[in-house]
Amino acid sequence: MVTDVVISGAGPNGLMLACELSLAGAHPLVVERLPERTLENRANGLVGQVVRMLDRRGLYERLTGTTDPPAPTPGFVFGAMPLNLSALENNPLHTLLVPQRRVEQMLEERAIELGVEIRRGQEVTGFTQHEDRVAIEVSGTAGPYRIEARYLVGADGGHSITRKIAQIAFPGVTVDHTISRTAHAKVPAELVDPADGGLNVPGYGPIPPLLHHRTEHGMFVYAPLPSSPWPLIATTEWGQEDAEGPLTIPELRASIRRVLGADIELGPPEGEGPHLRRKLTGGNTRLAERFRDRRVLLVGDAAHVHSAIGGPGLNLGLQDAVNLGWKLAAVISGRAEESLLDTYETERRPVAERVIMSTRAQAALIAPGSEVTGLRALFAELLADPGNLRRIADLMSGNDIGYAAGDHPLVGRWAPDLILDDGVRLAELTRDARPLLIDFTGGHWGRPQTKGRSAVPCTALLVRPDGYVAWATDVPQPDEKSRASLEAALARWSLTFTVAQP
Template sequence: MTDVIVVGGGPTGLLLAAELKLAGVDPLVLEAADSTERRTRSLGLRSINTRSGQTLALRGLAEPLLAAQWAMFDRLSADSRPDRADLVALLVSAVRQGRTRGHFSGLPLLEDATGDPADYIMLRQHVLEEILADHATALGVRIQAGREVVDVTDDGTGVRAVLADGTTLSAAYLVGCDGGRSTVRKRSGIAFPGTPPTMTGRTAVAELADPDAVTSSLRSPGGLLDLSLVPGEIATIEFNGGPGERDTPMTAEEMQASICRVSGEEATVTRLEAGIRYSDNTRHAETYRHGRILLAGDAAHVHSPIGGQGLNLGLQDAVNLGWKLALVVRGHAPERLLDTYTAERHPVAARVLRNTRAQVALMRPGPQTDALREVISEVLTIPDAKRHFVAMANGLDINYAPESAHPLVGRFMPALGLDDPALLCEGRGVLLDLAGSSWTHSAADGYADRVRVVRARGGSSHDLAAVLVRPDGYVAWASSQDDPADRTGLAGALAGWFGSPAAVTTTA
């Protein structure tokens, strides 16, 4: 029996499997599509926002991600038409300077000062998947393509997955990372309430008879037209109530008609190689766990892709769930630890669904929306307001413990001025002793396989004596002084997040 079956080999499933393996359990990834089919769906660019970039850096992935980004930008610069070259150069310059933080409904979010280029990375999705697959397989994760799961059953002691070819596989737990139309979610009976689509987006690899016949516009009377930064790609958005049959292949005639409706100009599509449709269908699973079946990524939440937050939401689901599920599978922690997954991630997704709905509303054609966009543009010139929007779009406002007595608990690990940037690369928690307190080391006795104790010699601007950091980079406990009460708090945090300590063997 496999420890955990991960259904879906997209970015969320691949990262989750790597996190599970890193934490000491055996996952199996089952992906319905083959690599060729997945690549044909990899249209447009995907953004890895600041929080996801910081998280992936904890696993040593910043360097390959950046290398892939620069290689992509070099190709875009070389292949772009002259009338697009300046736009590509402007984007590349902003990214290289570390100023880009995405956009809100097309309104750019740029930092005033230069920063770290790793804080916002842009890639094609299939390239990201290749990097994550290499990372997972290097750890020993098994990934099987062309394996479609058509049914799942939880009998209380394990989960059975039935494949399209009739094969049945068993595991202790199963996680559905199989997209917005998730078979796992449907078969497990988890409700998926939300709002129906109001727009139709189309992106295609296509050629126009006259490339100069139309120009990109965010504010056309009929919607949006983007002659993409990616050479050969064209995108449209129409606010017409959503696409009809999404599974039928897109035709050149369909894309041509959409371009003409949006732009109000005549255009002829002479060739269409591949195309996808999407909408702002917005839905949210009522829970991310039903017994031994869990959901992550688009299987748990779908929304408009405007703003580029869906990929990051899924990556953050994966790193939140992976270590928790591994602790339960290994018998170190009780199943109730899994309840913290929904408790922590559900509100984060709800905020993303809210702001993506707002972004769609802000893109609708019309003079009222034009006026609202002008107002929001003025708001974004206010430093505090821009920081709010940047934090919202980049996951920097996540706080898993807003009621905590210590302001750092529930927040992502702050920069502590330490010498070792890879403290969490092993996938274990880290207990940082910043004041040379011997009691922190004794409190962690029995957790050596789950928590690494580090005597930190670097300084800290946060006036910390000690801090316990979870494997996903979030602070589980912190102390600003050597107080007896804090010793009890540390013991409780260790037990609450990492389970019961192992027996400690002493020698005479």
């Protein structure tokens, strides 16, 4: 028996891909070397377009417990510089404070609901590609065995064994002059500002919560998160010698004194936890030479790694999975030619390149030194311009993503968050990951479709399964040219659409 797709890795990206494939009618199998979900929390929230993407799959509600749509965040940071987004018209930046382990749990539950098999304690150790399948070698608790699949997807992280076996180069740079220390810790209650939840540090002053705070000597973060009764305390320093052994509270406290020039009396957190203590030296910025080698594809960190500053990782990786899922399923079902898979890299590589550019720019802005302080002063002036602020917000959210262009400015862009006549949101119509044609003319496209009641910059549009616009038109009634352009879009993306009938 040949499985449709084997996904190596049951992290958020692998599980999201499994869900997308299942919704599109394919049958994925997930193998994961860890025997159970990790308790380590590698991220504390979601930033960017992915928040709205989860809403369009009904997964935002699972994480938040609310049926309300996501609301943009009024403020954020770029390179430890505050962004006041509250006055920005159509603010595109959304955030969701939820630990990565909760995201993984939710996605695993959803995948199992959709019938996905997840094999834990199993690791891909090798594979051989054939013309019509991949023979995959797996090491499990009961010994080695083989799986044959139409495709193999590596969602197995920055050290991806899938990428290495496929001999896909992973060029980039490694830096070793920074040390980041992060831990849950107890802080004196009298230091917490009851107004904003930040810290008032004796001998230094106020520090807002949840924001990167840069000084001439490093960076400090105080993050009280709803997922833990104890705040996360973090520092980043340049050019410091690393103390041997695991991170300790006294070591973190000494780092704070160097960064702030003031002391915070930290204590160890109480209770069972899990309590994070992590120390990272240096970091990698790398981009895979290619995202696909015949029947082997890469998503998430297997395809790209970068600094975590600004929280772009899950935004990038989860949308890799959503972009690939419907395309791979269409090829497996025979609805599309294999060439459709080429668009996965042509669309997602430029996005990864922009994330790498953004994180490198932010790394430059948080570095110590008077020259950087001067650069930050200039950058602050630039951010006072609403146009520049909009550009940064679009960059950090992914709202500036534009896939294949077309005859209409909406084509290739994220579909607007429309509300139809009966109050149904577009997000409620896209939960099955099917293409969707929405007609705002009242049925002139020959089907009893519902008009939109929110302001829309078109008369009809075709939404791809990943939430991006495949086709749009301004004509009040179909004519020969507009019908031909719709048929061309359907053929190009191998789409069979459903009709918006709330």
